[in-house]
Amino acid sequence: MNISSGTRVITLAVVLALAALTGGCRPGESALEEADMVPSINVTSLAFREGATIPAKFTCDGEDVSPALTWSTPPAGTKSLALIVDDPDAPRSTFTHWVLFNIPASATGLSEGIAASPELPDGSKQGRTDFGQTGYGGPCPPPGRPHHYRFTLYALHIKLELSAGASVSHLTKAIDGHILARGRLTGVYQR
16 A cells, blocks of 8 residues: 555654654653663662662661662762662552652762651752651562562752652652653562
């Protein structure tokens, strides 16, 4: 079947219009997933390597303290950093384990065992997790298959005007369109 050039032009125009209306996202793709198209920050931990098991110390089966993290220098123009730790394998939906934002742009990492206080001495603020609290809540999956825990760091060209205790949905809305770079470290844990 031959398609006339006029039909091709109309089809292309409709596709481009739909892409513009959806913000360029593919079906089911969030704006944060579009962050895959921004420069990368290398996020590491001495506690575990990419794809490796998170030691029990950093889970609900141990001391439930946050692991130390380090990252490469964010791009020029970074005004703050934000961190989201989540479990996309949770039974009902992605489960948020840590929300931390307004981390100073000059920071090169986080020490082990960050306090659960809503505001930290360096000006960072912690949001509310799906445990219903501020601060880090370590892996605590139901028995069965391993779960993946994503430590995702965002370099932002703004400092966020959010209050401590903000939800992950408030954070993701606030950083949409302000991401300069992104990095991720993923660990696994199984009970």
